[in-house]
Amino acid sequence: MNLNYRQIINELFVYSPETPILFTHPVFWVLFAIIMGFYSFLYKKSFVRNFFLLIVSLFIYYKANGSFLILLVFSCLFNFLAGNIIERSSLKSVKKTGLAVSVSLNLLILAYFKYAYFFTESFNRIFNSKYEVVNWLLLWENNLFGTSFDATSILLPVGISFYTFQAISYLVDVYRNRVSAVKNVFDFSFYLAFFPQLVAGPIVRASAFIPQLYQKYRLTNAEFGHAVFLILKGLVKKIVFADFIAVNFIDRIFSSPISYSGIENILGVYGYSLQIYADFSGYTDIAIGLALILGFKLPVNFNEPYKATSLTNFWRRWHISLSLWLRDYLYIPLGGNRKGKIRTYINLLITMVLGGLWHGANLRFVIWGSIHGMGLVTDKLLKTLTIRRVNKSPVFQALSVFFTFHLVTFAWLFFRAESHEAVNQFFYQVKYNLHLDLLPEIISGYTLPILLMASGFVLIYIPFRIKEQIRGWFIKSPVYVKIIITVATVLLLYQAASSELQAFIYFRF
Numbered sequence: 001m002n003l004n005y006r007q008i009i010n011e012l013f014v015y016s017p018e019t020p021i022l023f024t025h026p027v028f029w030v031l032f033a034i035i036m037g038f039y040s041f042l043y044k045k046s047f048v049r050n051f052f053l054l055i056v057s058l059f060i061y062y063k064a065n066g067s068f069l070i071l072l073v074f075s076c077l078f079n080f081l082a083g084n085i086i087e088r089s090s091l092k093s094v095k096k097t098g099l100a101v102s103v104s105l106n107l108l109i110l111a112y113f114k115y116a117y118f119f120t121e122s123f124n125r126i127f128n129s130k131y132e133v134v135n136w137l138l139l140w141e142n143n144l145f146g147t148s149f150d151a152t153s154i155l156l157p158v159g160i161s162f163y164t165f166q167a168i169s170y171l172v173d174v175y176r177n178r179v180s181a182v183k184n185v186f187d188f189s190f191y192l193a194f195f196p197q198l199v200a201g202p203i204v205r206a207s208a209f210i211p212q213l214y215q216k217y218r219l220t221n222a223e224f225g226h227a228v229f230l231i232l233k234g235l236v237k238k239i240v241f242a243d244f245i246a247v248n249f250i251d252r253i254f255s256s257p258i259s260y261s262g263i264e265n266i267l268g269v270y271g272y273s274l275q276i277y278a279d280f281s282g283y284t285d286i287a288i289g290l291a292l293i294l295g296f297k298l299p300v301n302f303n304e305p306y307k308a309t310s311l312t313n314f315w316r317r318w319h320i321s322l323s324l325w326l327r328d329y330l331y332i333p334l335g336g337n338r339k340g341k342i343r344t345y346i347n348l349l350i351t352m353v354l355g356g357l358w359h360g361a362n363l364r365f366v367i368w369g370s371i372h373g374m375g376l377v378t379d380k381l382l383k384t385l386t387i388r389r390v391n392k393s394p395v396f397q398a399l400s401v402f403f404t405f406h407l408v409t410f411a412w413l414f415f416r417a418e419s420h421e422a423v424n425q426f427f428y429q430v431k432y433n434l435h436l437d438l439l440p441e442i443i444s445g446y447t448l449p450i451l452l453m454a455s456g457f458v459l460i461y462i463p464f465r466i467k468e469q470i471r472g473w474f475i476k477s478p479v480y481v482k483i484i485i486t487v488a489t490v491l492l493l494y495q496a497a498s499s500e501l502q503a504f505i506y507f508r509f
Helices: 002-013 026-042 046-088 092-127 136-145 160-175 185-193 206-214 221-255 262-293 320-334 341-359 363-383 394-416 420-432 436-445 447-460 464-476 479-496
Strands: none
Touching (some): 026 046, 046 092, 046 160, 160 185, 160 206, 160 320, 185 206, 221 262, 221 464, 221 479, 262 420, 320 341, 341 363, 363 394, 363 420, 394 420, 436 447
C-alpha cells in the first residue's frame, strides 16, 4: 500500500523521461482537477491568480521536460529585461542594438538545440574534422548534481520553438511601439510560460494576451460549454483518430516503405495527412478549452484547412499563428510585396524554405517548404490570369479544393518520411509495385484504421454550418446531457487508447 502511495506521488509530482505529462495522459487530468481545486479559491484576485498559474505552468513544463525548465526560466527573465531595455532607450541606435542582440541570443539558443548536429556534421564533412556535439546543459547538470546523463547527445526541449518565437514577437512589437514592455517579471513570465499553449502553440501575441492578465475572471455558462466541447473534440481527434491510425497503420508504412505495396504507401500518405491535422488541431482545441476554463482566450489556430482552395488560402487556415508570425516577422521585413513582383516571389520562397527549416535541419523539410513556396508563387501568378467569374463557380471551387488537398498531402510525404531513402522507396513502390489488385485484401487486413481514416475525412468535409449546429446544441444542452456525453467520450477514449500514448507531433518542433 505504501509502495502504491509513493508511486502515485511520483507519477503526479516527479519528472520521468519515460512518462512525460501529456494532455492525453490521465495523470494530467488528475493534476488539472487538483489545480482547479486551488484555483477556485484564488481566481478573484488577478495578481494571486496569475502568480499561481505561473507556478503551475512552470511545474507542468517540468513534468513534461525535466531540467529544460532552466531554459524556459532563463528565456522569461532575459526577454523581460530585454523588452524593458529596448523600451526605455531613448536613442534609436541603442534600441536597434538591444533588439538585434536579444533576438540573436534567442535564435542562437534555438539553433543550438535544433541544428547543432546539422552544423557539426556539415563542418566535419567540409573540413574532414571529427568534432562532436556537446550538451553543455547536461554537462553542467552532471557537474552540479553528480548525475551521469549522456552529454554527447542533444535532445530538443519541448516547446522551445514556440516560446522563442513568442518572445521574439514581443521584443519586435516593443521596438515598433505596438505594445508596451511588461513591467512585472511575473506577469511577463506567465505570458511566456502559460501551460495550455506553451509546448505546441498557438503563438500568442503580447498585445492580445497581456491585457487579459489584469481583467477580472469571467466564464459564462456558454463559454464553459464551449470549452468542454473543445476539450472533448480535441481528445477524440488525438486519441481516436491520430493515435490509432498512426500506431496501427501509418507508422508501419513509413518505417519501411519498401516492405509495402505502392497502394499501401499511398494510403499511408493520405492517413498521415489526416493524422497530422487531427493531432495538431486536437492539441489546439484542448489548449484553447483549458485556457478558457482558466479565464483566458487564445486565438484560433485552425480553420478547416483541408477545405482551402489554394495554398495561399491553406496558410490562412493552417497553423494560423505561425503563418501570421512568418508574415509579420520574416516576410514583411524581407520586403513583402513592396519591392516588385520578382522580389515578392523571392520573399515568399525564402519565407517558406525557412519555415521548412524551422521544422528541422534536413533536406526533406527544405523540399517541403519549397513545394509550399512555389505553390504560393504560382497562386500569385494565376490570380493575374484567371477570370474572376470562373473562380467563383462551384465546379472550379471543388476542383481547387481537390487539387490543393492533394498538393498538401504530397508535400506531407517529405515532412513525415524518416529519410530521403524512404522517400525514394515510396516512389519506387508506387511506380513499380502499385498492386491495385491488393486493395480489397488491404482493406480487409486494416479494416478499422482505414474505416477511421475514411470517417475522419468525411467529418472534415461536413459543412461548417452543420458543425456549428452541433457545437451550439452541446453548449445549450442541460448539464446532465453534458455529463453523459463526457462520460461516454471518456469510455470511448479509454477503449481507443493504445498501450503507449503518443506524444503530439509538434512536440518535436
